[in-house]
Amino acid sequence: MPKAVQVGETIPGISLSRPDNTTLELSEGSATLLLVFLRHLR
Amino acid sequence: MAHLVEVQDRISEIRLTGADVLVVTLSAPSSVPATLTTLPIACDPGRLAYRAFGLERGRLSMFFRPHVLARYVRLIFSGWFPKSPESGEDLLQLGGDFIVSAAHKLVFAHRSRDPADRPTVGELIHQLQLPMQTRLLATSPSF
Numbered sequence: 594m595p596k597a598v599q600v601g602e603t604i605p606g607i608s609l610s611r612p613d614n615t616t617l618e619l620s621e622g623s624a625t626l627l628l629v630f631l632r633h634l635r
Numbered sequence: 636m637a638h639l640v641e642v643q644d645r646i647s648e649i650r651l652t653g654a655d656v657l658v659v660t661l662s663a664p665s666s667v668p669a670t671l672t673t674l675p676i677a678c679d680p681g682r683l684a685y686r687a688f689g690l691e692r693g694r695l696s697m698f699f700r701p702h703v704l705a706r707y708v709r710l711i712f713s714g715w716f717p718k719s720p721e722s723g724e725d726l727l728q729l730g731g732d733f734i735v736s737a738a739h740k741l742v743f744a745h746r747s748r749d750p751a752d753r754p755t756v757g758e759l760i761h762q763l764q765l766p767m768q769t770r771l772l773a774t775s776p777s778f
Contacts, residue, residue: 597689598741607684609659609677612667617657617677619684620739625654627759628733629642629674630690632750633662633724 637710638730641756643672649756652763654734659684661728685728689746692727697749706751734762 598604607619639658642649649656658676660667667676679685697703732754734743743762745754754762 595686598687600741600744602741603739604735604741605687607679607687609679609684610664612664612669612676612678614664619657619677622655622735622739623737625652625737625763626735627642627649627654627656627763628659628688628735629639629656630659630685630688630730630732631639631661632728632730632747633660633726 637715638753638756639672639674642759643674645756645760646674648760649763652760654763661685662724666724682728688731688733688744690729690731691746692725693729693749695727700749700751703749703751732759734759 604620609617609619611617642656642658646656656674658672658674659679660676661679661682663680664678667678677684698707729747729749730753731744731746733741733745736742743759747753
């Protein structure tokens with residue numbers, strides 16, 4: 594398992610999909626970002 | 636989901652700090668209901684981001700911890716009922732909350748240890764209001 598990013602480190606570039614199937618690059622934003630990782634949708 | 640509702644309810648306060656919010660789910664795009672949230676959402680069915688941020692799978696026994704049971708009882712009394720997971724969902728996958736600076740550095744991390752382990756939205760807003768240097772000094776990884 595790759596090492597998890599730690600506080601103070603630069604986040605890795607990861608491509609995710611929006612619900613409309615367009616791509617979103619996690620490290621492309623220009624503002625502070627609050628990331629909320631869900632467990633499930635129910 | 637209760638955590639998502641709390642974040643959504645206080646989105647104005649969060650955005651007043653200058654921050655954006657991104658909700659990440661391990662569900663596939665086709666499984667995300669259009670009515671789920673008004674917040675931006677990203678799908679990570681391959682769990683690349685979950686792994687990169689160190690979010691682990693819990694054990695079945697975590698559901699039987701007293702404070703987890705108490706949280707589910709509170710949710711049920713507030714009108715929420717457990718439903719079957721969607722295809723591709725993993726009920727053992729744990730979530731978390733992270734703050735990433737505009738320079739793409741991780742400045743706050745909360746990795747859930749069980750389904751009831753989330754920071755309050757007030758705590759997240761407090762962290763967003765802190766100057767970055769203060770956050771880096773005050774925050775340590777949660778494991």
